[in-house]
Amino acid sequence: MPSQLRADLMDIAMAIPEKSRVLDLGCGDGDLLAYLRDERGCVVRGVEIDEEHVMEAVAQGVPVMRADLDDGLAMYQDQSFDYVVLSMALQEVRHPAALMTEILRVGRHALVSYPNFAHWRVRWYLMLKGRMPVSKHIPYSWHETPSIHHTTIPDFAELVGQVGGVVENSLYLASDSTGESREVHSFPRWRAESVIALVGRPRCEGSGAEGSGARS
């Protein structure tokens, strides 16, 4: 039973309506999905590559495929999910554009969270030291980091546009002095440490459009 959902996952959970069909890519031990299933009545599926996590997800009764996100999502049909979650994993895949394309193929919406590489601390570090930043949020040196595709808020929006999607809404987050995650209201490009973006397909206004609307 999910006890306490991690704060960043809770932010994602709150954005998902009840009874949705949800696919979590890089679902870890399945906490988010178990929560959505038990508390929100969602139908859930997960993909995860780490064996230990897969075992834990299975033990939570979460259906999970052990697979590499870079291999695509052939196991899911077009538009078979209401929401596809990609939590802090976009920067770790080899082909972010290909994955975003797949996500928008199988899901009507995507909830993508990613670290903002244009946060002022990163900029400050680069400007002062002229070296790749290493910090609490970027704990690895450049050649060891699993985050091989750093991005920023406008860069992410551009990628989404290139694959035929649109960023419909964003939640900008930064930790306060106590370490708790807070929403950022002003200057998000500078101040957001991480972002949760709600991505959809451009469609004709009006309810019930099934994502097959005209693309711009």
Added chain:
Amino acid sequence: MSTEEQPSCACGETTGGAQPASGATGCLRDEHGQPIPLDPAHVIEDRFFHDDVPPHAVGVVTIPGEMPLTSGECIADVHVAYETWGSLDETGSNAVLVCHALTGDSHVASGEDQPPAGLPKPTGVAPKSSNAHGGEADADGEAYGSPGWWSGLIGPGKAIDTHKYFVICTNVLGGCSGTTGPLSPNPERTQSTIDPASPDDRYGPDFPFINVEDMVEVEFRALDQLGIKHLLAVVGGSLGGMQTLVWAREHPDRVSACMAVATTWHSTPQNIAFDEVGRRAIMHDPRFSDGRYRDEEPPANGLAIARMVGHITYLSDESMDYKFGRRLVGDEREYTFHKEFQVESYLEHQGYKFVDRFDANSYLYLTRAIDYYALGPSLEAVTEEYRDTKVRFLMLSFSSDWLYPTSQLHELAEALSRAQAEVSFAEIEAPNGHDAFLLETKRQSRYAKGFLDANYERDLTQGVGAATPYARRRTKTPDDQDAPDAPAMRGGGADA
């Protein structure tokens, strides 16, 4: 000894002197609540670490009347030999059926090793327990109390905990370990004189052709006879895995969960080719005599060669290299064709050991059933077959298994996912080839335990399965939850 004549419930009888602490729950009951008789001589108490070791029973059940086969033929009065561990709970929601592989048997877990009574037991073929392929995990010479072929996974305190679950394993139709097969007396030949020991009175080559679907139908009817109306899970590897998948397709309302290990969604041309080599070896053995060989003179060479070929497909290049390398039996080359390399000696040993415990006709029929096996003509068809199934799946493959490689099961997992089924799939890293499903127990156990326990909880929560909803474990119902509204994100505002 006829099972029908036994009035007492098996769980009430013990031979070991110890009384089962679990009381009278360890027996099967029919729909009227009457105990279904097992053979009381075979309820064994094996005390291990626990005072209340789950009961182990061995029995035979007869499916009355004629049963139609998928080939169009019929078969009458099928006997099914089975073993059980643990106790069926009051609501019948903890039954787990284990399906065994090609040359395995019902002895899936440890327990006193008694062959089921009342069966034709011809000399020359003495069914005894072994692992499913008799591979490296063979327990040579352990006749009694021997470990089962999946003892690593099943038993008290194990992943499939026999304290919690009622585990049942039946011997497969067409096999030679007690369930009706080519060694069984042919009713058409035994009208007047019944001598089941005589090869003339057995089915032999007149046994009807069977499919995996028929094996499952026999299991289904046998469980019906035993009063088991619902299965928490069907679990199996290799041919056993095929059966689990057919179970899920044919009886989705009777099964909550399906765990298929080291198996495939159809036999490939390569699979069929290897089987055919084995069958040719058997049928071209001069002693085969069109399948009417005598017990003293089985087609031993042919069957041993078939086993050797099969055995190669159960290992991996890596495991053979590790086990034998290029090592010679003697000190130096002798320039003969007679088992100079250790691998040759090993295969020959495995081949001829197999002859002692397996029937050549059974090998033919069972491998043929495997050849015919396909869940559908295409993956698209398979998707449609399982569309919106409620059965939950766990599929496990092994990295070095080239008989049923990961790609086969992964394709199936994808096809079932497209059918909106709840599917978990994982490949386990293991060097042992196909045999890994018998040898790798650590991670399989983690998966099996997590999967079974989660499904058990889920059945209780949802009140599905054999049980009427008797337990509502969660205090919250969908009506009273503090409905978090709308998908409004914490924040809003236009994108930067």
